[in-house]
Amino acid sequence: MLVTNMKDIKVVFDSEFSRKKTFFRGKNIIPEIRNQGQQATCVFNALFTAAEMEMAISADLRHPSCDMRLCFDVDSFFPQYEYYASK
Numbered sequence: 001m002l003v004t005n006m007k008d009i010k011v012v013f014d015s016e017f018s019r020k021k022t023f024f025r026g027k028n029i030i031p032e033i034r035n036q037g038q039q040a041t042c043v044f045n046a047l048f049t050a051a052e053m054e055m056a057i058s059a060d061l062r063h064p065s066c067d068m069r070l071c072f073d074v075d076s077f078f079p080q081y082e083y084y085a086s087k
Helices: 042-062 074-085
Strands: none
Touching: 042 074
């Protein structure tokens, strides 16, 4: 097939899925939504959410019967970051 227009091409990734719709071994591993308010902590919130999800997956792979939830406290990390970044 000769494609002359890029609009004619449809790319499908079979490996794409949503953690929102697809549970991991029957468990929802998405952490609670954080409200950062007016603080400039979006990077910390994104990193911590990803870390919490990965730790939930790792914990479930090691101990499937365990229902562990780990939650990082952004408010305790952000002041430490500002302190060390200013040195």
